[in-house]
Amino acid sequence: MQLTFINGSPRGAKGNTARLMDNFVRGFLETPGASCAVEYVAKHRTDLAGLKKIFYASENVIIGFPLYVDAMPGSVKEFLDVLIPPPQGAAVPALGFMSQCGFPETGHLRFVERYLEKYTKRLGASYLGSIMKGGGEGLHMQPKFLVDKFENGLHSLGKKFGETGRLDKDDLDRFAYPEQLTPEQIGGLLPYVNTRLWDEWMKENGALERSFDRPYRQ
Amino acid sequence: MKILILNGNPDASDTGLDDYIAELGTQLAESGNDAELVTLREKKIRPCTGCFGCWIKTPGTCSIPDDAIELAGRYLAADVVILASPLVNGYLSSLLKNAIDRNIPIIHPYLEAVDGEVHHLKRYDRYPEIGILLQREPSTDEEDIEIVTDLFKRMIINMRTTLKFLEFTDKPAPEVAHAVNIH
Ligand SMILES: Cc1cc2nc3c(=O)[nH]c(=O)nc-3n(C[C@H](O)[C@H](O)[C@H](O)COP(=O)(O)O)c2cc1C
Numbered sequence: 551m552q553l554t555f556i557n558g559s560p561r562g563a564k565g566n567t568a569r570l571m572d573n574f575v576r577g578f579l580e581t582p583g584a585s586c587a588v589e590y591v592a593k594h595r596t597d598l599a600g601l602k603k604i605f606y607a608s609e610n611v612i613i614g615f616p617l618y619v620d621a622m623p624g625s626v627k628e629f630l631d632v633l634i635p636p637p638q639g640a641a642v643p644a645l646g647f648m649s650q651c652g653f654p655e656t657g658h659l660r661f662v663e664r665y666l667e668k669y670t671k672r673l674g675a676s677y678l679g680s681i682m683k684g685g686g687e688g689l690h691m692q693p694k695f696l697v698d699k700f701e702n703g704l705h706s707l708g709k710k711f712g713e714t715g716r717l718d719k720d721d722l723d724r725f726a727y728p729e730q731l732t733p734e735q736i737g738g739l740l741p742y743v744n745t746r747l748w749d750e751w752m753k754e755n756g757a758l759e760r761s762f763d764r765p766y767r768q
Numbered sequence: 769m770k771i772l773i774l775n776g777n778p779d780a781s782d783t784g785l786d787d788y789i790a791e792l793g794t795q796l797a798e799s800g801n802d803a804e805l806v807t808l809r810e811k812k813i814r815p816c817t818g819c820f821g822c823w824i825k826t827p828g829t830c831s832i833p834d835d836a837i838e839l840a841g842r843y844l845a846a847d848v849v850i851l852a853s854p855l856v857n858g859y860l861s862s863l864l865k866n867a868i869d870r871n872i873p874i875i876h877p878y879l880e881a882v883d884g885e886v887h888h889l890k891r892y893d894r895y896p897e898i899g900i901l902l903q904r905e906p907s908t909d910e911e912d913i914e915i916v917t918d919l920f921k922r923m924i925i926n927m928r929t930t931l932k933f934l935e936f937t938d939k940p941a942p943e944v945a946h947a948v949n950i951h
Contacts, residue, residue, distance in 0.1 A: 559818065560815060560816060560817045560818045561817070561818045565818065595815075616818065618816065618865075618869045619865075619868050619869055619872070619923050619926055619927070620919060620922040620923045620926055621859065621865065621919055621923070622865075623815060623816065623818075623865070623866075623869055624815050624816070624862045624863075624864075624865035624866030624867075624868070624869050625815035625816075625862070625866065627856075627859065627860075627861075627862035627865050628815075628862040630857060631856055631857055631862060634857055653879070653885070653886040653887070654886055655885060655886060657885070658885070658922075661915075661918050661919050661922050662919065664915050664918070665858065665859060665915050665916075665919060668858055668911060668912065668915055669857060669858060672857055672858065672907070730884070730885070731885075731886070733881065733884065736881045736884075736885075736886060737881070739879075739886075740878075740879045740880060740881070740886070743879055744878045744879060748823070748824070748877045748878060751820070751823075751824040752823075752824045752827070754824075755824050755825045757824055757825055757826070757827055760826075760827045761827050761876070762827070762876065762891065763827045763828045763829075764828060764891060764892055765828040765829045766828070766840060766841040766844045766845075766874075766892075767841075767845075768844055768845065768892060768893070768894065
């Protein structure tokens, strides 16, 4: 089976989407005969027509992106918009999506997911499903056993996709956990993220004292 | 009131939305508002690169030196911001989405609970209310409207403000002006 993975993260191969993608693709390639090409929207920004050609030459496509203000980044919308209408006489590949976001709950991604399914219908493609996962930014600060669980989850989604050509709804739901957090879980998590993630990053850049700057007058 | 209208129509040859916005601007000015119109396709606003410079290097200011820097100031100075776009494949134009993505410097990276979910802290005391003005495309159906309305409601929570209205350009401009003027 042939797959083209189109990664729409503005951070390209260094981003969190790439980390999800890599594990998924590793699992996918375990099936004999499976082949996968990876493309980056950011690299094709001045040549979206070229990326459109690659899209329509594919059998299966998964488009991955980080959640930006509750939807796809503007640069990914540019790409989605060039795909419609399909070139005359072109076969439309089966289409799925992968998205992750900074906030820990996968629930944030469910709204854009509905859009993506409708978009796939507009395109006239058959919908493979959407791999959705919250907590993509905090990955590097999580304990190893959680990172392993995360990476193994993607690996097995990819492996099963290679074997069956489908993304199973129950598998996707299981991988998406947690959909929401309890107030207690949120209360426990936030101070940790604010000090261990954001404060550390600001300190590295000598910006912590300016954290609450308001450069614009109101 | 100070009103900022962001015109997200990418296509200068399709004057439908531009003409509508011009009329809306006139209506708003005639009812005593200070209405400012920005045509995004005439500005240089590159897509966000996800560098987080606006949060961890120069807190509150984007690291990409283009027109988005000044636009954030105008956004914050307004009482109401109207985001106007044609629906393009069921969502707003990439032109307007890029401008919205570039506006995250106005919030703070810290997380806090908002209505039982994780969101970001405010950087400023107040933010403009948001009005959404959309132009239908021939394929627009009820499902599209539901999806896009929900996406905007979510966006508004993340921008730490409130949705004043969501209207379509099939409604006459004076009625939309009225929706802006009521408190
Ligand atoms: C402009 C911008 C907007 C974002 N909006 C959201 C959002 O609405 N919800 C969320 O959970 N995370 C949001 N994030 C966080 C990203 O989704 C998160 O950092 C993601 O892991 C980045 O993936 P990448 O490294 O593949 O680009 C936003 C990040 C940026 C830069």
